[in-house]
Amino acid sequence: MIYDEELETMPREALEALQLKRLQNTVERVYNLVPFYKNKFDEISVKPEDIKTLDDLKRLPFTLKEDLRDNYPFGLFTIPLEQVVRLHASSGTTGKPTVVGYSKRDIELWSNLMARSFAAAGVTRGDIIQNAYGYGLFTGGLGAHYGGEKLGATVIPISGGNTQKQIMIMQDFGSTVFTATPSYALYLAESAHDMCVTQDKIKLKVGILGAEPWTEEMREAIEEKLGIDAIDIYGLSEIMGPGVAIECKEAKHGLHIWEDAFIPEIVDPDTGEVLKDGEEGELVITTITKDALPLIRYRTHDITHIIKEPCICGRTHKRIARIKGRSDDMLIIRGVNIFPSQIESLLIDIEGIEPHYQLIVDRVNNLDVLEVKVEVSEKVFSDEIRKLQSLQKKIEKDIKDLYGINVKVTLSEPKSLTRFEGKAKRVIDKRKM
Amino acid sequence: MKRIRQISVFIENRPGRLLEVLNLLGSSSINIKALSLADSSDFGIARLIVKGTDEAVALLKSNNFTLSVTNTIACVVEDKPGSLAQILKLLADNEINIEYMYGFTSPIENKAVMILKVSDIDKAQKLLSDNKIEMLSQEEMREI
Numbered sequence: 001m002i003y004d005e006e007l008e009t010m011p012r013e014a015l016e017a018l019q020l021k022r023l024q025n026t027v028e029r030v031y032n033l034v035p036f037y038k039n040k041f042d043e044i045s046v047k048p049e050d051i052k053t054l055d056d057l058k059r060l061p062f063t064l065k066e067d068l069r070d071n072y073p074f075g076l077f078t079i080p081l082e083q084v085v086r087l088h089a090s091s092g093t094t095g096k097p098t099v100v101g102y103s104k105r106d107i108e109l110w111s112n113l114m115a116r117s118f119a120a121a122g123v124t125r126g127d128i129i130q131n132a133y134g135y136g137l138f139t140g141g142l143g144a145h146y147g148g149e150k151l152g153a154t155v156i157p158i159s160g161g162n163t164q165k166q167i168m169i170m171q172d173f174g175s176t177v178f179t180a181t182p183s184y185a186l187y188l189a190e191s192a193h194d195m196c197v198t199q200d201k202i203k204l205k206v207g208i209l210g211a212e213p214w215t216e217e218m219r220e221a222i223e224e225k226l227g228i229d230a231i232d233i234y235g236l237s238e239i240m241g242p243g244v245a246i247e248c249k250e251a252k253h254g255l256h257i258w259e260d261a262f263i264p265e266i267v268d269p270d271t272g273e274v275l276k277d278g279e280e281g282e283l284v285i286t287t288i289t290k291d292a293l294p295l296i297r298y299r300t301h302d303i304t305h306i307i308k309e310p311c312i313c314g315r316t317h318k319r320i321a322r323i324k325g326r327s328d329d330m331l332i333i334r335g336v337n338i339f340p341s342q343i344e345s346l347l348i349d350i351e352g353i354e355p356h357y358q359l360i361v362d363r364v365n366n367l368d369v370l371e372v373k374v375e376v377s378e379k380v381f382s383d384e385i386r387k388l389q390s391l392q393k394k395i396e397k398d399i400k401d402l403y404g405i406n407v408k409v410t411l412s413e414p415k416s417l418t419r420f421e422g423k424a425k426r427v428i429d430k431r432k433m
Numbered sequence: 434m435k436r437i438r439q440i441s442v443f444i445e446n447r448p449g450r451l452l453e454v455l456n457l458l459g460s461s462s463i464n465i466k467a468l469s470l471a472d473s474s475d476f477g478i479a480r481l482i483v484k485g486t487d488e489a490v491a492l493l494k495s496n497n498f499t500l501s502v503t504n505t506i507a508c509v510v511e512d513k514p515g516s517l518a519q520i521l522k523l524l525a526d527n528e529i530n531i532e533y534m535y536g537f538t539s540p541i542e543n544k545a546v547m548i549l550k551v552s553d554i555d556k557a558q559k560l561l562s563d564n565k566i567e568m569l570s571q572e573e574m575r576e577i
Contacts, residue, residue, distance in 0.1 A: 376443055381499045383441030383478055383550070384532055385471045410475050413445050415497045 003119035003151070004112070007260050008315045015316060019263055020054050022288035027051050027060070030294055033078040036071055037296065057263060057286060058274050062297045065098060068238065073099040079292050089137040090237040091330075091337040091403065097137070100237050103291035107146065113258050114147020114243035120256065120315070121208050121231040122249040123177050125152035128203075130175035132184060133211070133335075134160045139241030140211055140335065144179045147243055153177070160184065160335075163191045174203045181335040182207075182214040182222060182230070186366040189225035199227040206249070208233050210242060211335035212368075213323050232322060238298055239285050245320055254307040254319030261289045264320060265297070266306055269327035277308040282327045283320060301328045329427060331361055333368045336405045340426045343372060346398055352379030353395070358417045362430040370407045372399070375414045434558060435570040436504045437548065438486045442479045443499040446472065454479060457496060463489050466574055467548055469535035480535070482507075482548065484575050505550050506558060507574055509567040510536070512543045520547070523564055529557045539577050546577070 002008050010018070028048040030037040040061045041047065050056060067076070069092050074081060085104050089097035102110065123129065129148040133140030141159055148155040158169060160180070166188060169175065178185060185207050192202070204226055210233035222230040234255050235242035244262060245255035257264050262285050266275045269282040283300045287293075303326065307319040331338050340359055347353045353374055360371040374395065382388055392409045399407050444450050451470070458465060458481075467482040483489045486502065493500050510516050517536075524531060530552035539546045546569065551557040561568060569577070 376499050378499055378501065381441075381443055381501055383439075383480060383501055383503050385473050385478060388443075388476065388478075389473055411443070411445075413443060413497065414499050416445065 001119045001122070001124055002314065003116040008116065008256075008317065010260070010316055012316055015259055016054055018260055019288060020051075022260075023054065023057065023263060023286065024048070024051055026286070026288050026290075026294045027296065029078055030296060034076055036067065036076055054263070057265070057297070060286075060296050062272060062284065062299050063295050064299050065092070065238070065301075068092070068098045069096060072096050074101065076295075077101050077292050078294060079103055084292050086142075088139045088142075088237055088241065090139070091339060091342060098238060100139070101292040106240075106291045106293075109261065109289055110143060110240050110243065111146040111150040113240070113261060114143055115150035116258065117233060117243040117246040118147055118151050118153065118177075118208065120246050120248045120313075121177075121233075122206050122229065123148075123151060123153060123208075127153040127176045128156065128174055129153050129177040129179060130156045130158055130166070130170055130173070132158055132160050132166060132178060132180035132188075133242070138335075139235070139237040140179075143235065143241035143243060144208070148177075163188055164195070167192050167195055167197055170202050170204065171197060176203050176205050177208065178204055178206075178226075178228070179208045181211050182209040182218050182232075183212060183334065183363065183366050183368060185209050185222050185226070185230065186218060189222060190366060193225065202226075204228050206231060208246075210234055212332040213325060216322075234302075234320070234323065236300060236302075238293075238295060239287060239300070240290070244285070248311060248313040248315060250313040251311050254311070254321055256311065256313075256315050256317045256319050257285075259317045262287055264306065264318065266304070267299075269301075269303070277306040277318075280305040280324070283323075301326050301330060303327055331359065331370070331427065331429070333361065333370050333405055336403065338370070338403055338405060342403060343399065346402060347374060347395070350395065350398070352377050354414065356415075356417050357426070358412075358428065359426060360428045360430065368431065370405065371410055372407050373410045373412045373417060375417060376411045377414060434555075435506070435568040435573075436554070436558075437482055437507045437569065437571055437574055439503045439505045439548065439550075440481045440483065440486060440489055440493070441501050441503055442481065442493060444477045444479050446475050446477055451477075451479060454481075454493070454498070457492060458483065458489055461488065461492055463492070466577070467535070467537050467546070469533075469548070471533065480533075480548075482574065486571075503550060504554055505548050506554065506561070507569040508547045508549060508561065509539075509541065509569060510545045510547050512538070512545050517545075517547060520561070520566055523560055523566075524551065524557060527556065527560055529553055529560070541577060 084101040086102040135141030207230045233246045235244040245257035265284040266281040275281045303324045304320045356375045358373040395409045464484040469480045471478045532550040534549045536547040
């Protein structure tokens with residue numbers, strides 16, 4: 001079903017005219033309201049009035065996650081805090097999170113785009129959405145929640161985890177839609193199987209899955225085990241949250257990015273040069289309807305390409321291919337974003353721990369597990385097992401408290417962690433994508 | 434004071450790692466008088482009493498092992514029922530905690546030797562000698 005016929009099927013020419021108007025408006029606003037943007041534009045002598053066509057977008061400087069950090073927490077907001085009705089946060093590259101703010105209008109807009117996304121996945125009024133995205137600072141839970149309500153569906157705000165309860169609720173409430181990370185969907189499918197909950201005992205028809213990279217093989221496995229359509233959804237908190245792009249049920253091939261709100265570009269991750277449609281590179285997004293935190297040419301670090309062919313569903317908005325990976329070292333563990341540098345800054349604060357560490361990511365029973373190997377120095381070494389174990393527990397707890405992720409800490413002998421040309425290999429990702 | 438210096442070596446749980454420690458000591462003709470292993474699921478601690486502690490420490494350190502040297506007590510225990518219990522009772526009654534201990538039979542006739550790491554070594558030592566419990570010095574340990 002198409003939620004907003006007029007906007008979603010708008011002829012390209014009209015859509016691009018709308019984009020230009022909104023882009024000009026956004027650029028003018030950030031230039032006048034945010035010193036960060038004014039300085040950056042002035043540095044390269046670009047004025048808002050220089051943006052005469054969509055092609056002129058590439059004259060503007062990129063915005064990086066580090067810029068959000070440098071202006072932590074609210075420095076890039078265009079509106080005073082009393083007009084901000086919601087704050088979310090995601091992992092920063094170091095200890096401090098990346099903060100995003102929403103005006104009342106932003107929440108309305110997000111709800112609309114998310115409702116549109118649900119509809120594209122085949123969800124309608126009358127559906128029961130079991131929302132297993134985490135509620136909290138993470139945008140997933142509330143983003144999907146508001147969109148589901150906007151659409152007129154029934155939302156169960158169950159949040160993540162607690163698999164047995166998820167399966168019980170799924171049967172008893174007759175959930176028809178499940179929103180989660182794909183790895184959790186697969187885990188839930190297998191747990192249901194172990195609990196002898198067969199497909200005829202549940203009414204699930206569609207899974208809206210995202211927040212981590214996945215594969216066609218995973219899609220097939222989830223669809224077969226749960227008897228559903230598994231739909232890929234994309235979003236990131238800096239840009240808005242879930243609902244930036246989604247696959248349509250008709251094609252299940254590429255994710256429509258809502259171009260009346262976002263302008264996508266694909267750039268060479270090394271040179272920043274804009275690539276042609278179809279060429280693979282890093283996705284860069286400019287928001288053109290956001291109030292509180294508009295972002296100009298934000299580097300997502302997600303690797304994809306644009307599918308330019310028109311879609312069979314009738315929507316005119318461009319599609320991005322399934323995300324292939326990252327152009328930086330960010331890890332996505334069970335939907336939680338984590339940078340090795342975050343772990344490093346935490347370890348440095350622990351007396352006696354060498355700043356030599358290694359992160360080993362693996363997928364065990366369809367769930368991501370992160371092992372943090374740290375080298376034991378003589379300063380922390382004790383000849384009593386329990387003291388070393390409490391050190392392990394302390395690091396595990398610190399990581400859990402700060403980044404909300406369960407890890408297993410393993411103590412290693414000094415100089416045992418592999419080093420390459422003086423630079424340690426920090427991450428070993430054993431997950432097969 | 435009769436104290437025994439024990440070397441504790443951090444060892445990752447992987448096949449052959451302890452062997453590497455032993456080979457290293459063996460190749461330098463350092464004799465191991467007593468050895469105990471403590472382990473958790475992913476690492477272990479080898480506790481060693483050797484003939485030539487300083488030499489062993491230098492050797493292990495130069496091979497990147499993490500280690501510490503701990504003072505322990507070596508008690509000589511009669512090889513008969515109840516004799517160790519008597520020592521433990523003494524310590525318990527005086528609220529001295531045993532962090533760990535391990536034993537080995539010694540060439541001394543009808544005697545075993547227990548290595549003890551206690552919460553208060555001075556207090557424990559005084560208590561044991563007041564109660565006529567025989568303890569070994571580092572030199573005596575070397576000779577047995």
